[in-house]
Structure formats: C-alpha cells, structure tokens
Amino acid sequence: MQIPATxxxxxxxxxxxxxxxxxxxxxxxxxxxxxxxxxSDSLMTVLGQSGNPSLxxxxxxxxxxxxxxxxxxxxxxxxxxxxxxxxxxxxxxxxIRRDLAEAGVDADExxxxxxxxxxxxxxxxxxxxxxxxxxxxxxxxxxxxxEKHLKWLEKISTLQTELGTDAWA
Numbered sequence: 001m002q003i004p005a006t007x008x009x010x011x012x013x014x015x016x017x018x019x020x021x022x023x024x025x026x027x028x029x030x031x032x033x034x035x036x037x038x039x040s041d042s043l044m045t046v047l048g049q050s051g052n053p054s055l056x057x058x059x060x061x062x063x064x065x066x067x068x069x070x071x072x073x074x075x076x077x078x079x080x081x082x083x084x085x086x087x088x089x090x091x092x093x094x095x096i097r098r099d100l101a102e103a104g105v106d107a108d109e110x111x112x113x114x115x116x117x118x119x120x121x122x123x124x125x126x127x128x129x130x131x132x133x134x135x136x137x138x139x140x141x142x143x144x145x146x147e148k149h150l151k152w153l154e155k156i157s158t159l160q161t162e163l164g165t166d167a168w169a
Contacts, residue, residue: 054082064153065114069100070107096149114157117150 080090124143
C-alpha cells in the first residue's frame with residue numbers, strides 16, 4: 001500500500017528538532033514481524049558473526065545520532081556495495097532518506113536519526129489514539145515502517161557501543 005506524500009508530509013512536520021527522552025517500549029512483549037526478523041537476523045549475522053572488516057570500516061565512519069542525509073545515503077551505498085546489505089534491505093533502508101526529505105531536512109543538515117524516529121513514532125501513536133488520521137491503514141503502515149527503521153538504527157548504534165567499535169565515544 002502506498003502512503004500519500006501529503007499524508008506523510010503532515011506527519012513529519014515538527015519531527016526534527018531538539019532530542020527528547022527515549023520512547024518507552026517493551027520489545028520483549030512486542031511481536032516481531034517477519035520483515036523485522038529477516039532484517040534483524042541479517043544484520044546480526046553480518047555484524048555479529050561475519051567479522052567482515054569492510055563492514056566495520058564503513059560503520060565506524062558514521063554516527064546515526066549525528067549524520068546528514070547525504071552521509072546516510074553514502075553509508076547505505078557502501079554497505080550495499082560491500083555485500084553487507086541485500087538489494088531489498090537497501091531499498092527498505094533508503095526510505096529513511098526519503099522520510100528525512102519529507103520532513104524538510106536539508107541534505108547536509110546533521111540529524112539524530114534515532115531521535116527523529118522516536119518523535120515520529122510518538123506523533124503517529126498520538127494520531128492513532130486521537131483518531132485524527134484520514135486512513136487508519138495508512139497510519140498503521142507508517143507506524144510499522146517507522147518502528148522497523150528505528151530498530152535497525154538502534155541496533156547499529158548499540159552494536160558499535162557494545163562491541164567497542166564506537167568511534168564516537
């Protein structure tokens with residue numbers, strides 16, 4: 001299902017700004033979709049077990065909590081070229097760049113992607129609770145996609161920190 005651009009533009013307005021506290025979630029009680037599991041398994045395999053030096057070389061150059069959309073696109077391209085991302089994963093994650101453009105983030109403006117998606121998810125949840133969306137199906141689809149992107153970004157950030165590869169610490 002395609003989400004209308006005008007719908008998303010309205011959702012993204014006000015998402016970019018000062019960082020806020022993390023969204024409280026209990027990931028253990030939240031079921032993981034098949035797509036989330038595939039992306040998670042792929043990421044964990046590549047990051048946790050492959051020892052792919054080119055992957056670590058790529059990831060240590062970027063900080064998803066302070067990255068420009070242009071840099072994010074470069075990171076994804078490098079991950080795809082190194083074989084660390086499949087074409088399907090690349091296409092899915094490239095949606096993050098489109099989300100940033102919809103929110104009006106300049107290609108060279110640094111943004112905290114984790115904070116961006118936490119705010120976006122809170123806004124979607126509020127709209128869902130208030131029943132203010134034109135289409136609940138579109139809203140649910142956007143919420144699921146945003147949660148999937150946030151999980152991926154959090155895993156990248158967490159793995160770098162936990163495994164001692166955090167170049168920004």
